[in-house]
Amino acid sequence: MQYALLIYENEALYRGDDGRALDEIIAAHQALAGELAAKGILKGGSGLKTTDTATTVRKTGGQHALHDGPYAEAREQLGGFYLVEVPDLDAALAIAKRIPLGGDGAVEVRPVIDED
Amino acid sequence: MKTLDQTAREAGGRIVAALAATFRDLDLAEEAYAEACARAAAVWPAAPPLDPAAWLYATARRRALDMIRRQNARQRLAPDAPEPEATAEDHLASDARLIPDERLRLIFVCCHPAVAPEARAALTLRLVCGLTVQEIARAFLVAEPAMFQRLTRAKKKIAEAGVSFEVPGPDAWPERVEAVLSTLEVAYARAHEDAAGAGPHAGYAREMLDLTAVLTELLPQEPEALAFAALVRFAEARRPARLDAEGAMVPLSEQDPALWNRALIRDGDALLRRAARLNRTGPRQLRAALHAAWSLRRSLAEPPPWSAILALYDLLLDWREDPFVRINRAVALAEAAGPAVALAEIEALDGPRLADFQPFHAVRADLLARLGRRDAALAAYDRAIALAPGPAERLWLLRRRAEL
Numbered sequence: 235m236q237y238a239l240l241i242y243e244n245e246a247l248y249r250g251d252d253g254r255a256l257d258e259i260i261a262a263h264q265a266l267a268g269e270l271a272a273k274g275i276l277k278g279g280s281g282l283k284t285t286d287t288a289t290t291v292r293k294t295g296g297q298h299a300l301h302d303g304p305y306a307e308a309r310e311q312l313g314g315f316y317l318v319e320v321p322d323l324d325a326a327l328a329i330a331k332r333i334p335l336g337g338d339g340a341v342e343v344r345p346v347i348d349e350d
Numbered sequence: 351m352k353t354l355d356q357t358a359r360e361a362g363g364r365i366v367a368a369l370a371a372t373f374r375d376l377d378l379a380e381e382a383y384a385e386a387c388a389r390a391a392a393v394w395p396a397a398p399p400l401d402p403a404a405w406l407y408a409t410a411r412r413r414a415l416d417m418i419r420r421q422n423a424r425q426r427l428a429p430d431a432p433e434p435e436a437t438a439e440d441h442l443a444s445d446a447r448l449i450p451d452e453r454l455r456l457i458f459v460c461c462h463p464a465v466a467p468e469a470r471a472a473l474t475l476r477l478v479c480g481l482t483v484q485e486i487a488r489a490f491l492v493a494e495p496a497m498f499q500r501l502t503r504a505k506k507k508i509a510e511a512g513v514s515f516e517v518p519g520p521d522a523w524p525e526r527v528e529a530v531l532s533t534l535e536v537a538y539a540r541a542h543e544d545a546a547g548a549g550p551h552a553g554y555a556r557e558m559l560d561l562t563a564v565l566t567e568l569l570p571q572e573p574e575a576l577a578f579a580a581l582v583r584f585a586e587a588r589r590p591a592r593l594d595a596e597g598a599m600v601p602l603s604e605q606d607p608a609l610w611n612r613a614l615i616r617d618g619d620a621l622l623r624r625a626a627r628l629n630r631t632g633p634r635q636l637r638a639a640l641h642a643a644w645s646l647r648r649s650l651a652e653p654p655p656w657s658a659i660l661a662l663y664d665l666l667l668d669w670r671e672d673p674f675v676r677i678n679r680a681v682a683l684a685e686a687a688g689p690a691v692a693l694a695e696i697e698a699l700d701g702p703r704l705a706d707f708q709p710f711h712a713v714r715a716d717l718l719a720r721l722g723r724r725d726a727a728l729a730a731y732d733r734a735i736a737l738a739p740g741p742a743e744r745l746w747l748l749r750r751r752a753e754l
Contacts, residue, residue: 235512322514323464324522345511 236277236319236346237326242310243339245284255336262334263314270318270329278317285311310339317346352402354390361403361446362480363453363564368407369414370459371452374515376477376505378414386410403446453478454568455517460504461530462513469504470529471537476501478564479557489537489554527569531578531634534561538582555589558582566621576625577634583618584641587611598745603654607647615645636666656685673699677709680717689720708737712747724754 248256263281270276285304292299304311316333320326323343330341362383369379386409399405460473472490475481487497507513518526538558562579569575591609594600622638643658663679666672676699684692696714704710715730731751738744
């Protein structure tokens with residue numbers, strides 16, 4: 235089964251220290267992603283730029299409206315995701331526990347809709 | 351010959367578990383088993399089977415395969431499932447010992463941490479113990495449609511999220527065993543809360559005895575599982591003494607030990623000793639030890655074991671700070687060190703957080719009364735009465751209040 239592991243963290247964690255924390259976390263992600271790719275588990279994924287770069291397109295009553303900023307204002311923001319192929323939820327949860335977080339945060343594990 | 355009810359009670363959980371493990375589909379297992387039972391009700395009176403459990407299993411398996419075949423044919427997506435092997439079926443139809451025991455797997459599935467906590471126990475009781483949705487709804491004090499929905503949602507989550515039907519590996523083992531035990535603990539607390547035990551919980555408590563027996567059989571090396579089974583036995587042993595003639599609750603220290611069920615206490619003692627021999631102390635062993643300490647009492651003439659109780663509560667608090675333990679400890683502390691010391695301890699707890707916690711007010715009321723602070727005691731009793739979980743507790747509190 236494929237699962238998306240959605241990473242939620244307070245992006246303020248990575249601001250204002252010359253990006254050192256960000257560099258460290260990126261290195262940790264690269265190590266994990268490299269390992270998962272070598273095992274054939276990683277099917278996709280990416281880090282996302284901070285929500286101040288986000289633009290939201292909302293459709294209401296057939297009309298599209300744009301606004302500057304993320305879909306929802308929250309204490310923690312979607313910061314990136316992994317797409318993995320594993321036998322079951324337990325395996326996906328085990329990977330989710332290994333995803334590096336700079337501080338407090340959460341990883342939401344969502345099964346991907348099966349195409350076949 | 352065994353009746354259908356009897357067979358379902360004894361072998362139902364095992365049959366559903368075996369089906370669920372084979373087909374990795376809880377709904378399918380449940381439905382196929384229900385149809386096999388319906389078929390049995392129609393056929394058995396005229397043609398009683400040699401081995402009723404094996405008959406049910408073989409019939410349910412066949413039904414499940416039929417259902418899969420029909421579903422595949424409808425979807426035209428997957429090839430047909432293979433025909434059941436006739437020889438294996440023949441064997442199964444004649445010998446219930448050949449039904450694989452997959453109950454542990456099923457318990458792990460039902461109590462998976464990814465399943466909502468309020469659904470885990472219900473799902474376990476439904477699938478492993480075979481309780482009806484109506485019985486479970488009554489035990490959990492929710493409406494039947496709400497319980498049905500809760501179970502449906504949990505089964506959907508298990509199917510859609512890919513919860514594994516395997517027994518967890520060594521890494522996940524402690525977390526998963528803990529999830530199972532805490533689930534069943536909550537379920538049992540529900541049953542035990544109702545001191546009367548006459549209502550919907552009577553049968554449910556018996557199920558907990560059965561379920562924990564299964565657990566000790568399947569997890570013989572888990573001291574906390576053994577201790578939990580012991581705890582349920584100690585607590586159930588006291589059921590005959592928990593109410594007086596008028597239906598009011600009788601507190602543990604005032605219960606007549608002669609009314610306690612000694613056979614259950616002996617079982618509890620044996621389980622707790624087995625747990626202790628595994629040499630890994632845990633909170634459930636300490637709690638079971640508390641029950642065991644009380645169970646040593648043979649008559650009301652013997653003094654209650656307050657100092658042992660107090661020591662065990664201290665050990666429990668070393669394990670984890672818990673306001674509920676503190677409140678219970680205060681009862682023992684009042685006996686050992688006097689009500690003033692115990693009241694000081696209670697008052698130091700986080701009052702606002704415990705505002706809706708009945709035992710907090712009940713214990714506080716009693717301590718205030720013993721210290722002669724009548725008005726404060728009356729107010730505390732009023733609060734406790736307003737929060738009392740059942741008629742037995744309520745009656746007892748009303749009586750204590752009236753004695754002031």
